[in-house]
Amino acid sequence: MRLSKGFSQLPALILLMGWGIFSSCEKPQELQPSVTSSFNEGWEFVKDGAKDWVKVTVPHTPKVEPLVVNDQWQGACTYRKVFTLKKAENEKVWIEFEGVMSNATVFLNGQKLTNHKGGYLPFVVDISDQLTDGENELKVNVLNVDDPTIPPGKALDVLDFNTFGGIYRDVNLIRKQKLYITHPVAADKPAGGGLLVHFDKVSKTVAEGILKVHVKNEFDEEQTVQAIARLTDKEGKETIFQTEEKAMAAGSDQEFLLQLEVQNPKLWNLQxxxxYELQVELVSNGQQVDIEKERIGIRKIRLTSEGLFLNDERIFVTGTNRHQEYPYVGYAISENSNWRDAVKIKNAGFDFVRLSHYPQDESFMEACDELGLILMDAIPGWQFFAEGQFSENAIRDIRDMVRRDRNHPSVFFWEVSLNESPMTPEFMEKANNVLKEELPFEDTYSAGWMDHPSYDLFIPARQHSKPPHYWNNYKDGQRNVFISEYGDWEYYAQNAGFNQTAFEGLKEEERTSRQLRGAGEKRLLQQALNYQEASNSNLRGKVLGTIGMSNWLMFDYNRGYANDIESSGISDIFRIPKFAHDFYKSQRPADQKVHHGMVEQGPMVSIASHWNQESETTVRVFSNCEEVALYLNGALVEKKKPTVNAMSDQLQAPPFEFDLQEFKAGELEAKGYINGEVVATDVVTTAGEVANLAVSIDYSGIPLSNEKQDLVFVYAKAVDSNGNYNAEFEGEVKFELEGKGMLIGQNPVKAEAGIASILYRSVPNDTTFQIKATSYELEATSK
Structure with a gap:
């Protein structure tokens, strides 16, 4: 549950307040049917070669990196946690690690329990037999170095993303009685383990499916067991399913199968x-002995020669790619941070996310379930393949990924393919067979970057083909194609832009889609035009087998092999939008209703200009309205319909272009019209001299967590005396914190395009703090 935190804004000052109650999971407690608690606090950390232990909370990164990561830390480190836990009789206790990069060896009280290889999926350690009733020491040795046997396998200095180390996701303590529902990954059962729910027949009147419940009896004697499932919709309507009682022998495991039928189901869709909340209870001799809960959705997906269908309606999917990286802390971000990214993606007008190029935190998946974002789940891989242990570990990743994520309604496609890697036919066939073994259902769809017949969906990048048609006429539409990446490489490599009459006149650095937010208006407008042209080109194949497209990409990120930030994101690494962001936002129809309070929707209009001396005099306006009127200093420039040409004739909402001939300082106002009525406005004003810093925090509708460490962006925006944003300010800004928590990042830091950014990391139990931003250049005017 995410509770609101309030804040009030003052000139160059932000006051952020919150409160919460924390209950330690380490205190002895009476045995309950099932208890899962956060095990994130109370850790100590040391790098190999260092002497002093440092107190930390996970998620944690071994090194706070610079903004541009040229030499990411790699090596060995150790985490330890001393805790007291009085184990009840007939109790089982596990530790679940959601993500450790990438080779972890776990010890309890000096005894080695397990070694796990792989940085993107969970593993579970049974600590029951090694626990003492007094003090216990849990120790995790973490090795994060180049290892060609652990996917993605490729050495960091030639990898297109970073593999940030540490225990970078949540750790959980799980306590159950010895008669219990298993963990889906730890159980290691194809098409089984934990809870597996699937609906085979779905219509508006009835949904029919199955629920598998895997149960283990570790008592020394036979137990009688009954499984009861309660399915509850958001209005509280409950449907109950149950099995007959069964006898389970001591030391045995058994799968309980429940037939599900839901009348008039509320179907999961994009808008x-x-x-539903699924609660599964185990009952033995009239006593409840275990409970597991999941949120699930009921939907019908079909991939046919005619396209992709959701609940019997054909859809064309428009989306993006996402890396899970934050500046400075790498992968060590909070659950709420993942939610905020999902909100930003939905608000940008997208309905799809390709997880590039690895499984991401389950909290991100849960956010996509709730917001209505389709996911393409992917195993770790990029331009690397090897037979033997590497390929075996990649197959293991398929099993673990599917077992973790199979009940998420957002997951439509499984990318059991090593991205841009020279996979053998044998590996591809095995990968697909393993997927079908884990999910033996008609609507289990695999995706691969190679057009091998084993894959249900072919997912090439746009640049993997040639202009001008790219994939529009591929196999005459007889092969389902999803364009997994577009808009970046083809422009970076300068083999696109064929509809842009001025493309040849641009400098090399001006043509590319890789543009930092501080690159200036001309280059940011070119980035937006590249994405527009590529989107328009892709849409020409909409009726010829192509079922969707995802641009490269949503957020800027670091790469192991490069000495700069990969800046083709439509938002920068601090999640601040570029002009291209609002191009995509304008492609969501004005009358489309998304039933979620966090989603921005409806009519919109956005002027892609800061309107200063450097601005283009041909002003571009992104809008989903029928007409837009542009005013300069109150005088009408023109009222017009969208500009339709060879780069916009397939778009849902082509941009509007206005030729102002020359720059005149003042106010630009755009008014969007539908049915002759003004339904949206946007105003951009030529900024005067910077007078102040307007400080804000990016919650994206997800307030700071009371229970866990959280992470948010803090922005200081340069404004003039009237509050107008000045994008030309590049002065140094210093952030100061009063209260609990920590500021993370370069400090002081230079503003980029008028905005300075830093991270604030909160602490559980006390989120009362104050942040102030100042600049020596503004000292005389900001006080």
Whole structure:
């Protein structure tokens, strides 16, 4: 549950307040049917070669990196946690690690329990037999170095992303009685383990499916067991399913199968992603002995020669790619941070996310379930393949990924393919067979970057083909194609832009889609035009087998092999939008209703200009309205319909272009019209001299967590005396914190395009703090 935190804004000052109650999971407690608690606090950390232990909370990164990561830390480090836990009789206790990069060896009280290889999926350690009733020491040795046997396998200095180390996701303590529902990954059972729910027949009147419940009896004697499932919709309507009682022998495991039938189901879709709470109880001799809960959705997906269908309606999917990296802390971000990214993606007008190029935190998946975002789940891989242990570990990743994520309604496609890697036919066939073994259902769809017949969906990048048609006429539409990446490489490599008459006149650095937010208006407008042209080109194949497209990409990120930030994101690494962001936002129809309070929707209009001396005099306006009127200093420039040409004739909402001939300082106002009525406005004003810093925090509708460490962006925006944003300010800004928590990042830091950014990391139990931003250049005017 995400509770609100309030803040009030003052000139160059932000006051952020919150409160919470924390209950330690380490205190002895009476045995309950099932308890899962956060095990994130109370850790100590040391790098190999260092002497002093440092107190930390996970998620944690071994090194706070610079903004541009040229030499990411790699090596060995150790985490330890001393805790007291009085184990009840007939109790089982596990530790679940959601993500450790990438080779972890776990010890309890000096005894080695397990070694796990792989940085993107969970593993579970049974600590029951090694626990003492007094003090216990849990120790995790973490090795994060180049290892060609652990996917993605490729050495960091030639890898297109970074593999940030540490225990970078949550750690959980799980306590159950010895008669219990298993963990889906730890159980290691194809098409089984934990809870597996699937609906085979779905219509508006009835949904029919199955629920598998895997149960283990570790008592020394036979137990009688009954499984009861309660399915509850958001209005509280409950449907109950149950099995007959069964006898389970001591030391045995058994799968309980429940037939599900839901009358008039509330279906999950992109605009109204209805979810149900599934609660499964184990009952033995009239006593409840275990409970597991999941949020699930009921939907029908079909991939046919005619396209992709959701609940019997054909859809064309428009989306993006996402890396899970934050500046400075790498992968060590909070659950709420993942949610905020999902909100930003939905608000940008997208309905799809390709997880590039690895499985991401389950909290991100849960956010996509709730917001109505389709996911393409992917195993770790990029331009690397090897037979033997590497390929075996990649197959293991398929099993673990599917077992973790199979009940998420947002997951439509499984990318059991090593991205841009020279996979053998044998590996591809095995990868697909393993997927079908884990999910033996008609609507289990695999995706691969190679057009091998084993894959249900071919997912090439746009640049993997040639202009001008790219994939529009591929196999005459007889092969389902999803364009997994577009808009970046083809422009970076300068083999695109064929509809842009001025493309040849641009400098090399001006043509590319890789543009930092501080690159200036001309280059940011070119980036937006590249994405527009590529989107328009892709849409020409909409009726010829192509079922969707995802641009490269949503957020800027670091790469192991490069000495700069990969800046083709439509938002920068601090999640601040570029002009291209609002191009995509304008492609969501004005009358489309998304039934979620966090989603921005409806009519919109956005002027792609800061309107200063450097601005282009041909002003571009992104809008989903029928007409737009542009005013300069109150005088009408023109009222017009969208500009339709060879780069916009397939778009849902082509941009509007206005030729102002020359720059005149003042106010630009755009008014969007539908049916002759003004339904949206946007104003951009030529900024005067910077007088102040307007400081804000990016919650994206997800307030700071009371229970866990959280992470948010803090921005200081340069404004003039009237509050107008000045994008030309590049002065140094210093952030100061009063209260609990920590500021993370370069400090002081230079503003980029008028905005300075830093991270604030909160602490559980006390989120009362104050942040102030100042600049020596503004000292005389900001006080």
């Amino acid at each position: 109204d992603p209805q979810l």
